[in-house]
Amino acid sequence: xxxxxxxxxxxxxxxxxxxxxxxxxxxxxxxxxxxxxxxxxxxxxxxxxxxxxxxxxxxxxxxxxxxxxxxxxxxxxxxxxxxxxxxxxxxxxxxxxxxxxxxxxxxxxxxxxxxxxxxxxxxxxxxxxxxxxxxxxxxxxxxxxxxxxxxxxxxxxxxxxxxxxxxxxxxxxxxxxxxxxxxxxxxxxxxxxxxxxxxxxxxxxxxxxxxxxxxxxxxxxxxxxxxxxxxxxxxxxxxxxxxxxxxxxxxxxxxxxxxxxxxxxxxxxxxxxxxxxxxxxxxxxxxxxxxxxxxxxxxxxxxxxxxxxxxxxxxxxxxxxxxxxxxxxxxxxxxxxxxxxxxxxxxxxxxxxxxxxxxxxxxxxxxxxxxxxxxxxxxxx
Numbered sequence: 015x016x017x018x019x020x021x022x023x024x025x026x027x028x029x030x031x032x033x034x035x036x037x038x039x040x041x042x043x044x045x046x047x048x049x050x051x052x053x054x055x056x057x058x059x060x061x062x063x064x065x066x067x068x069x070x071x072x073x074x075x076x077x078x079x080x081x082x083x084x085x086x087x088x089x090x091x092x093x094x095x096x097x098x099x100x101x102x103x104x105x106x107x108x109x110x111x112x113x114x115x116x117x118x119x120x121x122x123x124x125x126x127x128x129x130x131x132x133x134x135x136x137x138x139x140x141x142x143x144x145x146x147x148x149x150x151x152x153x154x155x156x157x158x159x160x161x162x163x164x165x166x167x168x169x170x171x172x173x174x175x176x177x178x179x180x181x182x183x184x185x186x187x188x189x190x191x192x193x194x195x196x197x198x199x200x201x202x203x204x205x206x207x208x209x210x211x212x213x214x215x216x217x218x219x220x221x222x223x224x225x226x227x228x229x230x231x232x233x234x235x236x237x238x239x240x241x242x243x244x245x246x247x248x249x250x251x252x253x254x255x256x257x258x259x260x261x262x263x264x265x266x267x268x269x270x271x272x273x274x275x276x277x278x279x280x281x282x283x284x285x286x287x288x289x290x291x292x293x294x295x296x297x298x299x300x301x302x303x304x305x306x307x308x309x310x311x312x313x314x315x316x317x318x319x320x321x322x323x324x325x326x327x328x329x330x331x332x333x334x335x336x337x338x339x340x341x342x343x344x345x346x347x348x349x350x351x352x353x354x355x356x357x358x359x360x361x362x363x364x365x366x367x368x369x370x371x372x373x374x375x376x377x378x379x380x381x382x383x384x385x386x387x388x389x390x391x392x393x394x395x
Contacts, residue, residue, distance in 0.1 A: 017133040020125050022365045029359050035385035038361035040187055040335050042221075042250035042303035042378030050251070050288065054295045064287055069280040070095075072271060073258065077286050080293040081243070081258045087234045088241075088260045092267055095286065097278035099217060099244040099257030104130055105273035106240055106259065107179075109266065110211055111136050115178035118166050118210075122188060122337070122367035127181050127215065139166050139177075143189060146328040146339065155328055156189045156337075160200055167208040180205045183215035184229060185222065188337040188366045188374040190330020192222060198229045202236050212239040217257075218333040220248040220300040221307065227332065233260045240266070245292050247334060249299040250378070255282070256289035303378060307334055310382040314375075317386055321393055334378035337368060345370050356392040358385055 030036060051058060072078065073095020082090040096102045103126045111117065113135035119128045121140045132138055144157040167177045182201070185192045193201065205212045214232025222228045232239035244257025261267060292299060311329075318327030318338070326339030340348055345362040353359045363372030376382075 018125075018129045020129070022125050022361070025361065025365050029353065033353055033359045034357040035381065035388050036359050036379070037376060037382070037385040037389065038335075038359055038374045039376040039379055040374075041247050041252045041376075042334050043306055043380045044250045044253065047288065050291060050295075053298060054291045056291050056294075060287055060291070061284060064283055066283055069283050069286060071274060071280050073281060074286045074290070077290050077293070078258070080290060081260065084243070085231055085234050085241070085260055087237075087262055092261055092264070094259040094267065094270055094274065095281050096244070096257040096259065096274075097281045097285075098255040099242060099246060100126060101274070101277050102242045102244075102257055102259045103127060103213075103215075105270050105277060106213055106242075107131050107134060108273050109269040110179055116176070117179045117181065118163070118177055119181040120183060120186070122363065123181070123183060124187060124215075124366065127183065127213075128367065131179070131181075136178075141166055143191065146189075146326060146337075148326065155331070156186075156191045158191070158193065158197070160197065160204065163201065164204050167204060167210060177208050177210045179211045179213060180208075181213045181215070182232070183217075185218040185330075185332035187218060187333065188335050188361075188363070188368070189328065190333045190336045192227060192332040193229070194227075195229065199235070202232065202239070206236055206238070210238070212236055213242070214239055215242045217242065217244055217247045219243065220296075221303060221334055222332040223304075223308070231260070233262060237262045245289060245299075247378075248303055249292055249296060250303055251288075251292055251299070254285050254288055254292065256285055256292070303334070306380055306382075307377045310377045310379075313383055313386055314377070317390065321390075324393060330377070334376060336375045336377065337363060337366075337372050338375050340371050340373055343371075345373050349373065352389070352392060356388050358388045358392065 078090040078093040081093045107130045111134045115136045117131040117136045118139045121142045141163050146156050231241050233241040241260040246252035330336040349360050349362045361374040364370050
């Protein structure tokens, strides 16, 4: 059996390094190694003297200590360093799932959050966002129906099997949705009552526009939760490929490590050192990303007000992306024309499990103002 194509990665493989204005990136503005070392006050000697042998399979102990410090209920022994965040999705689903297991996935979503379980012959149930509303019909923005989740995870007949895994992602890619604290606790409680495992993709945690809105990590709320985190999005360091899993369950940790032996065995030594440096200044990196996003939102608000007949501006609550509506035409056709004629790339919603009337917009890059002006010129013509 072949795994479905990773459509978003194939899309970016064609366009990402060829277009002048990448306006749909999900990460935040990156930096050089020298800039990172300078920000942390660390000498280059830390890299120059590094021994390039194998590293510990579970991850460098110092790095795991730093990651564990981000959580209340997880210690360093229950953090698994990853060679890339994507590895965490792959090994978790292989460690947990068997054919015919029922998996609930919040959609739209990043391809692998649904495709790996599908490849493993699991039965997939989608818990989907309601379409964004607009005044006067509603407050605007995306909405989640918790009653719908409860109906999905609750067996309706004696013959129906229980849900094995629920896959969530907050702050959410691509909508920028963030539940309230009460909603988040209610969601986790629904999963807990069902006895399911929870995979909590928290790659955008730290990009809440109101710091008070930051959610408690899934692995701190629920003993059967697995949290995925890393430095690619909030911290703007996707080239490090640094990430980790955090969980409370020891037996599952051991199964995850068993699968890691079949993927990457261990992480890249220079990447682990630079990840430790980045975590020393994690708050500064996140604040830098926040400033860029807020500056870009201040430009996006009047732009979409001006072009409201073309777009529906679904303003995000957190994170570095938004899923905007395109009112009267195919998003794929619009994206193809825009990149060909103006060199601006927006991601059609079909590549993130949405429909062909939505586009993903990236808010984390410093050249957003220039890209927005190019889009404005295209629309004006």
